[in-house]
Amino acid sequence: MTENRDKNKGAKTKQKILKIATTLFSQLGYRGASVRKIAAEVGIRESALYNHFKNKEEIFLEVARDIFSSPFSLSESEIKELALRGKPFLQKFTMQYKMLTFDKNSENMFRLLMIELMQSQELREQFMSEFHDKSVKVLSEGFFLMMQNGLIRSADPMLMAYEFISTLFYIRLQVTVLRFDSKSTNALSTQFEKHVDFFWESNRI
Amino acid sequence: MTENRDKNKGAKTKQKILKIATTLFSQLGYRGASVRKIAAEVGIRESALYNHFKNKEEIFLEVARDIFSSPFSLSESEIKELALRGKPFLQKFTMQYKMLTFDKNSENMFRLLMIELMQSQELREQFMSEFHDKSVKVLSEGFFLMMQNGLIRSADPMLMAYEFISTLFYIRLQVTVLRFDSKSTNALSTQFEKHVDFFWESNRI
């Protein structure tokens, strides 16, 4: 019992550190979120923090692991099924993207990515491969199928995917920027849907 | 003569500080570019730096003034003239955007903007108004004229402008990310033109 309670307390503190570090890193960046601030918010001394993590960077790496851990959950069969129906494929993909945009944790991770993007080469490379390439791959598969089935006009599926994802990203960035200052995102709340409609009307046959 | 030489030297040092500060701020951000580093690169002591600027923030503000100082040079009459011809309007706008993307100083300013975007509310507000709204205004005017003249399909000009600018921004971000690591932008070098072609084909009548 005592052993269990101790373990729980230990685990709890570590989790609390991670939770608070996530918030602070995503608001202030790596440099801005000092060990002092993190420890103070957790309610312990800085030295106590080093019982749970080797150093500041280790905390950051554990937090930053989450940045690219929200892959789109669209299986090959789902892609196929939805793409054959045309617009629903774009709607499904976009709604997942919109969900991430407004999800608290994903929002934090996206902000952290934007803050550190120009500070870390590794992050830049992951941004290109995990963030961009993966989305383009899924989307272009869908577009390819739609073209094959005469649902949309013929074009380079990769280019079309690029065009589609770029607007999603831009909306997400704007939403994140506005929400950072607790400003209303009303004007943007339906932008995702408008994008799908516009894109569909522009390219359907 | 002596007076003149002294003046020149003084002005030169101040300009040199600004030049080096620009580079360092746009690579390391405000926090990362320490007064120490700036002075060292300039080749003077930190204390000497304070003969030219009140403090670090003053240096930064003078550097950061440039971030939004590259407005598009499209007059009302130019917009009108080009928009009546359709695609050339988009080509002209995009080429100006592409120029900024690859211009060394504009690139630095864009990187600085991205680094500090999540750190400064003022920058976020200027990003929305100066960076986004202004471009949307110019573009939507053009689209409106094109619709009136039956060159493109009918739609909300503001939405269409949003769709168009979002891809330009995304390309610019990717180019900037790649160039930061001195990576090849070959794959992206014609993306601006491809975007114009794709967009035009999607919406022309």
Place this chain on the structure above:
DNA sequence: GTCTATATTTGGATAGAC
């Protein structure tokens, strides 16, 4: 595991001689 105390480094800034 947490605390107090302390070491060490880095960064912004000023005083005063030249």
Place this chain on the structure above:
DNA sequence: GTCTATCCAAATATAGAC
């Protein structure tokens, strides 16, 4: 205008008592 010397604050990190 620049230099040396110096100050002060903040930040990362460790040692050792409880």
